[in-house]
Amino acid sequence: MSAVDVTPVPMTAKRRGAQLGMLAFAVLIVMGAYASVGLGINDKIPSGMLGYGLGLGGLMLAAYLVLAKFAPWADPLLLPLVTLVNGIGLVMIYRIELAGAKDASAASQLMWTALGVVMFSATLIVLKDHRALQRLTYTAGFVGVGLLILPLLPFIGTEINGSRIWINVGFSIQPGEFAKLALVVFFAGYLVAKRDVLALAGRRLLFIDLPRARDLGPVLITWGVSIAVLVGEKDLGTSLLLFGTFIAMLYIATQRTSWVLIGLLLFVGGAVLAGQVFSHVEARFDGWLHASSNDLYYRQFGSSYQLMQGLFSIGSGGILGSGLGKGHPTLIPFSFSDFIFDTLGEELGLTGLMAILMVYALIVQRGLRTSLAARDPFSKLLAAGFSFLLAWQVFIIVGGVTRLIPLTGLVTPFMSAGGSALLANWILIALLVRMSDAARRPPPQAIQDEGLTQVMQR
Amino acid sequence: MNGTIKRVSVACLLMFGLLMANVTYLGTVKADDLRTDSRNSRAFFARYAIDRGWITTDDGKTTLAKTVDTGDSTYRFERRYPMGKPFAQVVGYFAPESSSGIEAAEGSYLDGSHPDLVVRRAIDMISGKPAKGASVDLTLVSKAQQIAYKDLASTGKRGAVVALDPKTGAVLTMVSVPSYDPNPLAVANKDTVNKAYNKLDKDDNKPLLNRAINLTFAPGSTFKTVTSAAYLSDDTSRTAETEVDAPDSLPLPGTSISLPNYHGESCGGRATLVEALTISCNTPFAKMGMDLGYDKLKEQAAKFGVGEPLQIPLEVAPSNIGPDQGKAALAKTAIGQQDNQMTPLQMAMVAAGIANKGTVMKPYLVNKILGPDGSEIDATRPDELSEAVSPEVAGELTKMMVNVVAHGTGTSAQLPGKTVAGKTGTAETAPGKPSHAWFIAFAPVDNPQVAVAVFVESGSAGNDATGGAVAAPIAHDVMQAVLGE
Numbered sequence: 025m026s027a028v029d030v031t032p033v034p035m036t037a038k039r040r041g042a043q044l045g046m047l048a049f050a051v052l053i054v055m056g057a058y059a060s061v062g063l064g065i066n067d068k069i070p071s072g073m074l075g076y077g078l079g080l081g082g083l084m085l086a087a088y089l090v091l092a093k094f095a096p097w098a099d100p101l102l103l104p105l106v107t108l109v110n111g112i113g114l115v116m117i118y119r120i121e122l123a124g125a126k127d128a129s130a131a132s133q134l135m136w137t138a139l140g141v142v143m144f145s146a147t148l149i150v151l152k153d154h155r156a157l158q159r160l161t162y163t164a165g166f167v168g169v170g171l172l173i174l175p176l177l178p179f180i181g182t183e184i185n186g187s188r189i190w191i192n193v194g195f196s197i198q199p200g201e202f203a204k205l206a207l208v209v210f211f212a213g214y215l216v217a218k219r220d221v222l223a224l225a226g227r228r229l230l231f232i233d234l235p236r237a238r239d240l241g242p243v244l245i246t247w248g249v250s251i252a253v254l255v256g257e258k259d260l261g262t263s264l265l266l267f268g269t270f271i272a273m274l275y276i277a278t279q280r281t282s283w284v285l286i287g288l289l290l291f292v293g294g295a296v297l298a299g300q301v302f303s304h305v306e307a308r309f310d311g312w313l314h315a316s317s318n319d320l321y322y323r324q325f326g327s328s329y330q331l332m333q334g335l336f337s338i339g340s341g342g343i344l345g346s347g348l349g350k351g352h353p354t355l356i357p358f359s360f361s362d363f364i365f366d367t368l369g370e371e372l373g374l375t376g377l378m379a380i381l382m383v384y385a386l387i388v389q390r391g392l393r394t395s396l397a398a399r400d401p402f403s404k405l406l407a408a409g410f411s412f413l414l415a416w417q418v419f420i421i422v423g424g425v426t427r428l429i430p431l432t433g434l435v436t437p438f439m440s441a442g443g444s445a446l447l448a449n450w451i452l453i454a455l456l457v458r459m460s461d462a463a464r465r466p467p468p469q470a471i472q473d474e475g476l477t478q479v480m481q482r
Numbered sequence: 483m484n485g486t487i488k489r490v491s492v493a494c495l496l497m498f499g500l501l502m503a504n505v506t507y508l509g510t511v512k513a514d515d516l517r518t519d520s521r522n523s524r525a526f527f528a529r530y531a532i533d534r535g536w537i538t539t540d541d542g543k544t545t546l547a548k549t550v551d552t553g554d555s556t557y558r559f560e561r562r563y564p565m566g567k568p569f570a571q572v573v574g575y576f577a578p579e580s581s582s583g584i585e586a587a588e589g590s591y592l593d594g595s596h597p598d599l600v601v602r603r604a605i606d607m608i609s610g611k612p613a614k615g616a617s618v619d620l621t622l623v624s625k626a627q628q629i630a631y632k633d634l635a636s637t638g639k640r641g642a643v644v645a646l647d648p649k650t651g652a653v654l655t656m657v658s659v660p661s662y663d664p665n666p667l668a669v670a671n672k673d674t675v676n677k678a679y680n681k682l683d684k685d686d687n688k689p690l691l692n693r694a695i696n697l698t699f700a701p702g703s704t705f706k707t708v709t710s711a712a713y714l715s716d717d718t719s720r721t722a723e724t725e726v727d728a729p730d731s732l733p734l735p736g737t738s739i740s741l742p743n744y745h746g747e748s749c750g751g752r753a754t755l756v757e758a759l760t761i762s763c764n765t766p767f768a769k770m771g772m773d774l775g776y777d778k779l780k781e782q783a784a785k786f787g788v789g790e791p792l793q794i795p796l797e798v799a800p801s802n803i804g805p806d807q808g809k810a811a812l813a814k815t816a817i818g819q820q821d822n823q824m825t826p827l828q829m830a831m832v833a834a835g836i837a838n839k840g841t842v843m844k845p846y847l848v849n850k851i852l853g854p855d856g857s858e859i860d861a862t863r864p865d866e867l868s869e870a871v872s873p874e875v876a877g878e879l880t881k882m883m884v885n886v887v888a889h890g891t892g893t894s895a896q897l898p899g900k901t902v903a904g905k906t907g908t909a910e911t912a913p914g915k916p917s918h919a920w921f922i923a924f925a926p927v928d929n930p931q932v933a934v935a936v937f938v939e940s941g942s943a944g945n946d947a948t949g950g951a952v953a954a955p956i957a958h959d960v961m962q963a964v965l966g967e
Binding site: 065066272275276277279316321332333335336338339340341342343352355369373374377378381384385388389392395396401404405408411412415416418419422423426427428 | 489
């Protein structure tokens, strides 16, 4: 072997300028949407538009500056995309508030967005290297489970609309939203440590290698926790979200399809069991299967009224929608939280919904891209876990409100009204940004020709 | 690990693909079903987003239905009916989930969805203005309409009045009593409207029905004009002076009963047609009917429009002389009894046909349609329906009917300085039950400008109500109002 040509490692472009441009574009779209709401409702550009626009623009500029300083190599698309969905969510809540829905508050959503950006910045500033989280694997696990069961405690736990997922400490928080983050960190750390064991083949059944029976422990425990959430807090959505994410991460870590099958089996078994034991689960299922029947539509408990109103909303929007400010969002109960997607369907039409789904798909794609580019297993697993969590959450809630799957309550990430979810999701994005920064940062350049002992990446 | 991450990426792609496919399905294939689902209130809201065209009459001078801008964002345009009850059944109502009368029949013009208005609508949509509908101007003479309503309603009678322009077929008056106030039905609130509607619907007097066109009644002696028309047309040598048998009582073949004259009066054994019609003898006309046969009578009735489905544009219930049930039944059919059932509009058409030298014009209610900018989009042109009798026969019939008002049962319909032709009717409804009172007429005879049919329902005007006493005075008032005196 002769001397190896030392070709310089290609530098990743930072694309800071492009990112700023896209961020400005996202803010511009949102301001346009604000103006459109005002014009649609009373032919006037809303007086608060400049305030909202400048507020959002200022916030995002701050986030951009923090990102440029503390994660200069980060993916340039993540922040503009998230800004766009967050902004459209703000506009929609503003619009629903104008229509007179009493619980919709654009001001409070803007405040939570601001806090979300603060959390985003704080995460980037404090967490210089996300691999530090690997050392907190079990702490994260305990914190996650602790947060999950917090609403079940007496006094601070409160039940709203049939779900016990809030705690009241002066104001209401959904600890489950933060538990998601902690649990994904735990899953990543745990699976990186145990994946070799979990990947060991046990007996072979047909064409599938079954894992050893004693390795079933973690799956069963996660399944148990999910069922507990389902039973104790009547929160189908979070239960499904956590279990699905865990199975996906387990599959990524072990490369064993058998885990997916076991997971599916456990899930279906759990769902059937829950359906038989708990009336509200069965009601949700019935309401999905026969949504348009008058019996279910008009029944007093667990009716399909809300779902059908959501579908009416999308149907009435058609391809181009009625235009912002010209629909009837108040017809759907909780149009500003769980059903914000359907509300958007009426006013922005199929076109708008496709665009929004595209933006979500792009966010997920950027996250998975980060995962592929990451240099260590923990980072890969963590990035993939967060990305899948986001995709899975969008699938569960959007699928639910469009009657693709049975409806389970979850927030639409970044769009639904709700502070806890907004904060947690901004932290999630900060972690993805941090990891993409690490993944895209060019490796240290060789100081001298190291000849045959060249360091290989990955 | 990259292999599995890629596979998970594909799974994510698949999930988004499914969501997009499903949303596309909802937004395109299912959109129409969802949009028009009765539980989707948007269709209800949409009714109030349109600046609906007005309904007017007297060439636009009298407003019957108007749209007011309430400024409310959900229910911006509301419908009002300033003239209220007298016009209710004709104009109809525009309720949250239904509409009736002209509001329904001309709905596509009023809400601007008619193809004639498509360009205008597109301009409104692009410029962001609320859609505006076309106005409908009716042929009614509001003064006559109000007098007819007052005459009927003030004394608690139930019935209908129809007045036509015999030369064009324009409906000058169409009143049905009891009536209702359409305003409470036009409120933008389903619950209150449903309550108000159900109350009207359950009312035994059926105020929602338009008695002039929705229901048929035994026409009684007014139908003798049709029988006379058939008799005169059957043989051109016959005239008003032709003598016919007028026994005091006519044995009905195949039965053991005989048909008497009204209240058992005598017509003297033989009488001319004029005399028989003037005092409304039953037996001569019953015999004429039997002699002519069912087919000829039915054919004559059909020539006056009986059995023809009509849209004026309101749907008119078809009238019918009843099935062929033999001679005895035919005798009664010929004097407007048995299963002979006519709408008041149909009897007005008989009077109008005779007035217009035997030609029946197609009745119509809509004078013209005016676009949102006031330009004329459509106007009704008078149209011939059929030739009922020859001008000569029409002249003989007119002579006979003039005598009825001048010397017979219809004297209370006389107008000062004008010759009026008419025929009374008192139709038995059931043994022991009060009769329907009828009167058909037209005036002035030398240049007919109005033909009228007045119908007063059984029992609502006393037990021995007759067409001459109860119905003729109303016809008098209506004709006077139309003729402008």
